[in-house]
Amino acid sequence: MKISYVSSLLVLFLLSLSGTAMAQTAADGVAIADAYVRAVPPGQPNSASFMSVKNNSGTHHALVSGSSPAAEAVELHTHTMEGGMMRMRQVEKIDLPAGESVDLKPGGLHVMMIGLKQKLIPGESVPLTLKFEDGSEVMIDAPVRKLQMKMKKMDHKHMH
Numbered sequence: 001m002k003i004s005y006v007s008s009l010l011v012l013f014l015l016s017l018s019g020t021a022m023a024q025t026a027a028d029g030v031a032i033a034d035a036y037v038r039a040v041p042p043g044q045p046n047s048a049s050f051m052s053v054k055n056n057s058g059t060h061h062a063l064v065s066g067s068s069p070a071a072e073a074v075e076l077h078t079h080t081m082e083g084g085m086m087r088m089r090q091v092e093k094i095d096l097p098a099g100e101s102v103d104l105k106p107g108g109l110h111v112m113m114i115g116l117k118q119k120l121i122p123g124e125s126v127p128l129t130l131k132f133e134d135g136s137e138v139m140i141d142a143p144v145r146k147l148q149m150k151m152k153k154m155d156h157k158h159m160h
């Protein structure tokens, strides 16, 4: 009785190991929600994309790069205070701790789009490919949105 209990535990353990060995990719375990690209005035060369990145897996993952047909280059950026000024700087990766959600938002982490090749018109969307540390990728369609201050959002609400 006791032995069969132990052996069934062992079978379960081996099954879970083989499940791990089947290697869920980062792209399988990470969900991206509320993605959007900031609309910029014509002539402005760069923009940024924001989103919520949720790592639903039990494994630590990271975003390591991106690409888009709408921009010459896509970089991962953050904002830091330097001498009292907010400055952007490129980061090697954006860590996605297991089970946690990481917000890319104005003033913080963002996906920088450098050298825009097309106009970013609100209502349209931009394809964006994000690459994880294990080489897996996810492609999203990020809608273009005007970045609004909270006050403006409230005013907008009142107009309806």
Ligand SMILES: [Cu+2]
Residues within 6 Å of the ligand: 048, 077, 078, 088, 089, 110, 111, 112
């Ligand atoms: Cu940036």
